[in-house]
Amino acid sequence: MTKWEAVIGLEVHVELKTNTKIFCNCSTEFGGDPNTHVCPVCLGLPGTLPVLNKKVVEYAVKAGLALNCEIASYSKFDRKNYYYPDLPKNYQVSQFDLPIAKGGYLDIEVGGETKRIGIHHMHMEEDAGKLVHQGTIMASPYTLVDYNRGGMPLVEIVSEPDMRSAEEARAYVEKLRSVIQYTGVSDCKMQEGSLRCDANVSVRPVGTTKLGTKTEIKNMNSFKALQRAVEYEIERQIEVLEDGGKIVQETRTWDEAKGITISMRSKEEAQDYRYFPDPDLVPVVIDEQWVKELRDGLPELPDSRKARYVEQYSLPAYDASVLTAIKEMSDFFEEVLDYFPQPKVVSNWIMGDLSGLLNANQQELTDSPITAKQFAELLKLIDQGTISGKIAKTVLEEMVATGKEPATIVKEKGLVQISDEGELTKIIEEIIANNPKSVEDYRNGKTAAIGFLVGQTMKATKGKANPGLVNKLLKEKLQ
Amino acid sequence: MSLNQMTAHQLHQLMVNKEVSAEEITTAVYKRIDAVEEKVKSFITLTKEQALETARNVDKQIAAGEKLSPLAGIPVAVKDNICITGVSTTCASKMLADYVPPFDATVIEKLNAVGAVMVGKTNMDEFAMGSSTETSTMHTTYNPWDTDRVPGGSSGGSAAAVAADQCIVALGTDTGGSIRQPAAFCGVVGIKPTYGAVSRYGAVPYASSLDQIGPLTKDVTDGALMLNAICGHDHRDSTSAQYDVPDYTKYLENNVQGLKIGIPKEYMAAGLGANVRQVIEGAVATLANLGAEVEEVSLPHIKYALPAYYLIATAEASSNLARFDGVGFGYRDTDADDILQMFIKSRSEGFGEEVKRRIMLGTYALSAGFYDAYYLKALKVRTLIKQDFDQVFEKYDLILSPTTPTPAFKVGENIDDPIKMYLQDIFTSSVNLAGVPSICLPCGFVDGLPVGMQLIGKPFGEGTMLRAAYTFEQNTEFHRQRPAL
Numbered sequence: 001m002t003k004w005e006a007v008i009g010l011e012v013h014v015e016l017k018t019n020t021k022i023f024c025n026c027s028t029e030f031g032g033d034p035n036t037h038v039c040p041v042c043l044g045l046p047g048t049l050p051v052l053n054k055k056v057v058e059y060a061v062k063a064g065l066a067l068n069c070e071i072a073s074y075s076k077f078d079r080k081n082y083y084y085p086d087l088p089k090n091y092q093v094s095q096f097d098l099p100i101a102k103g104g105y106l107d108i109e110v111g112g113e114t115k116r117i118g119i120h121h122m123h124m125e126e127d128a129g130k131l132v133h134q135g136t137i138m139a140s141p142y143t144l145v146d147y148n149r150g151g152m153p154l155v156e157i158v159s160e161p162d163m164r165s166a167e168e169a170r171a172y173v174e175k176l177r178s179v180i181q182y183t184g185v186s187d188c189k190m191q192e193g194s195l196r197c198d199a200n201v202s203v204r205p206v207g208t209t210k211l212g213t214k215t216e217i218k219n220m221n222s223f224k225a226l227q228r229a230v231e232y233e234i235e236r237q238i239e240v241l242e243d244g245g246k247i248v249q250e251t252r253t254w255d256e257a258k259g260i261t262i263s264m265r266s267k268e269e270a271q272d273y274r275y276f277p278d279p280d281l282v283p284v285v286i287d288e289q290w291v292k293e294l295r296d297g298l299p300e301l302p303d304s305r306k307a308r309y310v311e312q313y314s315l316p317a318y319d320a321s322v323l324t325a326i327k328e329m330s331d332f333f334e335e336v337l338d339y340f341p342q343p344k345v346v347s348n349w350i351m352g353d354l355s356g357l358l359n360a361n362q363q364e365l366t367d368s369p370i371t372a373k374q375f376a377e378l379l380k381l382i383d384q385g386t387i388s389g390k391i392a393k394t395v396l397e398e399m400v401a402t403g404k405e406p407a408t409i410v411k412e413k414g415l416v417q418i419s420d421e422g423e424l425t426k427i428i429e430e431i432i433a434n435n436p437k438s439v440e441d442y443r444n445g446k447t448a449a450i451g452f453l454v455g456q457t458m459k460a461t462k463g464k465a466n467p468g469l470v471n472k473l474l475k476e477k478l479q
Numbered sequence: 480m481s482l483n484q485m486t487a488h489q490l491h492q493l494m495v496n497k498e499v500s501a502e503e504i505t506t507a508v509y510k511r512i513d514a515v516e517e518k519v520k521s522f523i524t525l526t527k528e529q530a531l532e533t534a535r536n537v538d539k540q541i542a543a544g545e546k547l548s549p550l551a552g553i554p555v556a557v558k559d560n561i562c563i564t565g566v567s568t569t570c571a572s573k574m575l576a577d578y579v580p581p582f583d584a585t586v587i588e589k590l591n592a593v594g595a596v597m598v599g600k601t602n603m604d605e606f607a608m609g610s611s612t613e614t615s616t617m618h619t620t621y622n623p624w625d626t627d628r629v630p631g632g633s634s635g636g637s638a639a640a641v642a643a644d645q646c647i648v649a650l651g652t653d654t655g656g657s658i659r660q661p662a663a664f665c666g667v668v669g670i671k672p673t674y675g676a677v678s679r680y681g682a683v684p685y686a687s688s689l690d691q692i693g694p695l696t697k698d699v700t701d702g703a704l705m706l707n708a709i710c711g712h713d714h715r716d717s718t719s720a721q722y723d724v725p726d727y728t729k730y731l732e733n734n735v736q737g738l739k740i741g742i743p744k745e746y747m748a749a750g751l752g753a754n755v756r757q758v759i760e761g762a763v764a765t766l767a768n769l770g771a772e773v774e775e776v777s778l779p780h781i782k783y784a785l786p787a788y789y790l791i792a793t794a795e796a797s798s799n800l801a802r803f804d805g806v807g808f809g810y811r812d813t814d815a816d817d818i819l820q821m822f823i824k825s826r827s828e829g830f831g832e833e834v835k836r837r838i839m840l841g842t843y844a845l846s847a848g849f850y851d852a853y854y855l856k857a858l859k860v861r862t863l864i865k866q867d868f869d870q871v872f873e874k875y876d877l878i879l880s881p882t883t884p885t886p887a888f889k890v891g892e893n894i895d896d897p898i899k900m901y902l903q904d905i906f907t908s909s910v911n912l913a914g915v916p917s918i919c920l921p922c923g924f925v926d927g928l929p930v931g932m933q934l935i936g937k938p939f940g941e942g943t944m945l946r947a948a949y950t951f952e953q954n955t956e957f958h959r960q961r962p963a964l
Binding site for chain 1: 560561562568570575578580581582584679680681682683684686687688714715716717718794795797798801802803804806807808818822842845846847850854
């Protein structure tokens with residue numbers, strides 16, 4: 001039992017999926033040649049003024065509601081003043097003391113236990129541009145600035161320091177992503193930076209309540225990296241403290257290749273951002289009726305969907321939570337049921353083979369050509385005994401790769417199951433003749449030996465033999 | 480009277496009657512510029528070719544028998560902190576000496592749309608910070624009434640250009656009095672519209688919550704015509720008001736019968752030069768004789784207006800001017816070893832002394848530990864001042880006060896004494912804090928120098944303000960006097 005306890009709080013930036021930037025009409029499309037999605041406003045040219053995109057407020061309210069927050073009827077934008085070359089105005093328009101949403105929570109599940117993580121607040125802000133260095137930042141002879149990202153709409157979701165392990169931190173961000181994705185306000189792609197997360201980590205002796213000195217970790221580009229970085233940092237801090245050292249308040253960066261956190265800059269002297277209300281923007285006044293409409297318009301969120309799956313489809317809680325974690329997956333599941341109403345079978349195939357295949361290809365469900373109807377057709381082919389489960393895996397692979405109908409694939413490749421007793425009997429007799437040792441083992445009571453003979457039969461038929469029939473016929477012959 | 484000495488409404492009539500062409504007017508203006516610019520130095524940039532082209536287009540319209548907008552073919556001078564596509568916008572600063580904006584300010588779009596002729600960009604205090612146009616990095620502008628004296632600031636170039644007949648009308652910006660104070664010094668009409676009445680889009684900001692673009696003109700009628708052209712909601716400016724813009728010329732009525740005008744006793748107290756006081760009292764008497772009801776009123780918190788103004792304005796300025804860092808545009812020091820040094824050197828070399836002073840003041844006022852004591856306190860004072868005005872306006876239609884404590888002072892007289900310079904805005908800055916409109920018009924002379932009177936209106940009460948100013952003008956001769964250059 002460790003004598004240290006970790007305290008973790010997360011700041012998650014989510015990029016909202018609006019068509020235009022937060023304060024101008026520039027495109028928010030990802031990519032594009034450097035400095036092509038820019039205009040005088042997002043470049044901060046002198047004389048330009050920001051005008052708030054109403055869609056950003058709508059999306060922020062939706063996200064806030066989904067995170068169980070209270071939506072502020074009156075909030076405002078402030079300027080956060082600091083110098084950085086990727087920041088066109090050298091202040092970031094953000095929200096300070098009056099954010100759009102406050103006081104929410106998310107329930108996470110870790111080790112079979114449900115835990116509630118508090119959300120302190122969520123605020124809206126503009127993103128900065130991107131610096132492009134040649135080689136490493138220190139050795140680069142020059143730095144280029146791409147302002148395409150400047151002015152992209154963000155919400156920052158600040159959790160309470162309620163997490164106690166790297167696993168909880170990961171579960172929180174995964175749940176957060178799931179909920180936000182459900183609302184449709186962001187695609188939350190960590191690899192494209194539309195979900196970015198900073199972790200504040202400190203440790204303290206178990207049983208104490210005073211917070212230890214924290215460090216902030218940045219630059220984690222995947223859930224795995226988040227978990228590893230936090231794990232590493234907790235261990236590092238414990239080691240420093242056990243060696244009689246002191247934790248320095250600082251910002252650290254996660255080095256994925258080395259698997260360590262590295263000091264970026266000291267925060268001993270707190271940065272003075274000189275926040276003050278942005279005089280170029282009027283306060284954000286939100287009508288209660290509008291919030292109600294947005295609340296009513298929210299889709300079913302993962303928690304209630306999960307509960308419904310257990311209730312309506314009698315699925316195990318585990319299946320229900322895996323299926324509902326990603327909205328597309330969940331929607332797909334329900335659509336497949338329309339054509340093939342056997343929830344547990346569908347669930348097994350989605351969670352098992354389909355997910356495995358997509359993961360192996362590093363594909364999202366939405367990237368693959370497979371439709372719910374096609375998937376249901378495949379399951380029907382198994383159900384009808386046209387193909388075996390094993391053959392189905394091969395067919396599925398082909399479907400994901402080409403988007404062809406399962407029946408077409410089966411036909412083209414001649415994969416129809418052999419259920420003809422006469423044909424199978426001939427093959428089985430041959431197998432029995434060629435494997436006297438196994439036959440003898442079986443007859444001497446080693447019933448497991450039949451498995452080998454089944455395997456040989458399947459091999460001889462290239463997997464097309466109906467396995468149930470093979471078993472039955474083999475047992476008859478060996479009597 | 481030569482063409483360039485006339486008002487816009489006079490010239491409009493001549494053009495409508497085909498007695499004169501727009502090109503002739505523009506040519507007359509440039510001829511005058513050639514003649515007196517050496518002495519006055521109102522301009523930073525002249526845009527003669529474009530101006531003549533616009534004028535010729537207007538003449539084509541006239542020839543085609545099209546209906547002419549009141550400002551079509553009228554030469555306008557533009558303060559150099561208002562962006563015009565393709566024309567350098569320097570803010571009279573080394574920082575932006577080579578900056579050419581790729582877009583038009585909304586006011587420029589609007590003036591272009593009615594066929595106004597842009598003659599050039601006028602000199603100003605650097606980034607609109609100053610009350611004498613002496614902080615310009617380009618050169619000092621001189622007062623056409625006495626070229627040993629300043630034209631006021633920060634819209635000193637625009638005021639001087641109108642007074643010296645180098646243009647017909649001009650645009651300025653007013654953050655704490657920067658249109659009205661130079662209007663007073665140069666003996667022209669200057670209007671600071673209600674905050675939100677004119678879009679700020681395209682005006683390089685000094686202090687966003689106080690800045691407002693407004694006209695400088697030779698008489699009140701031209702002021703009304705300019706308001707007609709530039710007022711109105713703009714979707715590109717969140718602080719731009721949604722309101723029905725009236726036809727301001729409808730208010731040009733020679734009648735102040737029943738208008739209730741309050742004179743704040745705090746403004747007529749000690750500190751106001753005796754000779755200026757006398758002139759103002761004369762103007763008050765004139766309005767009273769014409770039928771206005773004039774009474775003394777009190778604005779109890781007005782004594783805090785100037786410090787509150789300087790805290791809020793500098794705080795906003797410190798942030799607004801942060802973008803001038805040598806990265807995206809404007810002046811860059813190229814010798815620095817690293818990015819921090821580049822920021823520091825670019826800003827140290829690019830900004831003048833007064834700008835740096837205000838950035839530092841504002842940075843201090845916003846810094847942790849001082850925010851509550853300074854910035855927040857100033858915001859509270861601002862609210863109290865607004866309430867003072869609201870209270871007076873419950874009973875009165877207008878407030879009348881001097882525009883400046885003295886007539887134009889000599890070049891160099893105050894430049895080394897910032898506090899004395901800041902006192903120039905003592906009667907004007909409260910108007911910006913309250914967001915109300917105000918007009919300055921000539922109301923007399925002291926030792927041959929013009930003195931301005933300020934009429935302050937209710938929010939969006941420009942019409943009443945114009946009516947009183949017009950009546951005063953119609954019954955006096957001050958606005959007809961021209962400087963002997």
